[in-house]
Amino acid sequence: MKNRAVVALLVAFVLALPALAQTSSSSQDQTTASQPAQSTSSDQSATGNSATGKPLQPPAREGFWGRVNPFARKKYVQRQTQPIRDRLNELDELTASNGKMIKDTDARAQQGIQLASSKANEADQHAIDAGNKAQMAQQTATQATTRLTTVEQVVGNIDQYKATNQTEIRFRPGQAVLSKNAKAALDDLATPLKSQRGYIIEVQGFSSGRGQAAISNSQKMADSVVRYLVLNHEIPVYRIYVVGMGNAPVPSTNTEQQGTTAKRTSGGRVEVSLMKNDLEQLATTNTAPATQQR
Numbered sequence: 001m002k003n004r005a006v007v008a009l010l011v012a013f014v015l016a017l018p019a020l021a022q023t024s025s026s027s028q029d030q031t032t033a034s035q036p037a038q039s040t041s042s043d044q045s046a047t048g049n050s051a052t053g054k055p056l057q058p059p060a061r062e063g064f065w066g067r068v069n070p071f072a073r074k075k076y077v078q079r080q081t082q083p084i085r086d087r088l089n090e091l092d093e094l095t096a097s098n099g100k101m102i103k104d105t106d107a108r109a110q111q112g113i114q115l116a117s118s119k120a121n122e123a124d125q126h127a128i129d130a131g132n133k134a135q136m137a138q139q140t141a142t143q144a145t146t147r148l149t150t151v152e153q154v155v156g157n158i159d160q161y162k163a164t165n166q167t168e169i170r171f172r173p174g175q176a177v178l179s180k181n182a183k184a185a186l187d188d189l190a191t192p193l194k195s196q197r198g199y200i201i202e203v204q205g206f207s208s209g210r211g212q213a214a215i216s217n218s219q220k221m222a223d224s225v226v227r228y229l230v231l232n233h234e235i236p237v238y239r240i241y242v243v244g245m246g247n248a249p250v251p252s253t254n255t256e257q258q259g260t261t262a263k264r265t266s267g268g269r270v271e272v273s274l275m276k277n278d279l280e281q282l283a284t285t286n287t288a289p290a291t292q293q294r
Helices: 002-047 074-156 180-195 211-233 279-293
Strands: 162-171 199-206 240-246 268-276
Touching (some): 162 180, 162 211, 180 211, 180 268, 211 240, 211 268
């Protein structure tokens, strides 16, 4: 009987051991699970939405059965894996936040690059405009210098007239009436002068005979020419210089006869000479730059 009682006690003790071990491990697991949860919540409150960077702490005690508990239940497994799930959720949130920050930074960088590129293009355009304006200013300065040089030359030679055209008008002896051929010659001389300036007309009358009678006759023939130019071609009187030479000797234009005595005129005639200075050249120079600027 005693042996049976001992065996029964041993069997009861063996059967009671798993229950005690389960109870002990459950209490330890609850304590361990509460500690990581508290540490996780404290870490999250300390760092906000960012990861703590600390590794998960393993349970301090592993219970009666060690790492593998054959009697572990679903709630026990959930309590053990809850810190891992919390940490994974925290890492997911941190990854999403970092991705959003990276996208925002990239968008701001691209916007800054585009703004800098547009500013650089605008600066290049301003530089090109400034270069063009500088080139135009240089051209204007060069033109002004050229015009100034031309004006100085014209002013220096304003009283220097050169003969550009000459016409001789013949008269019958004792008459001062212009013939048809004489009028045609004067028309050819005076018609182009309506749009010109910087010219004078020199009219010299020559007549045969002697003394004051020859001078008076030559003056009448010269006055007849001047009257035709003023009335028919509106030549200003101040541009005409007239003189009656009478029977004054005429210098020879032949080089072979130079040095010989000048011949006196026979009959009546008037020499009309068109004289010009450089004022017409100055007018042409002033008009050319205005035409180029248009």
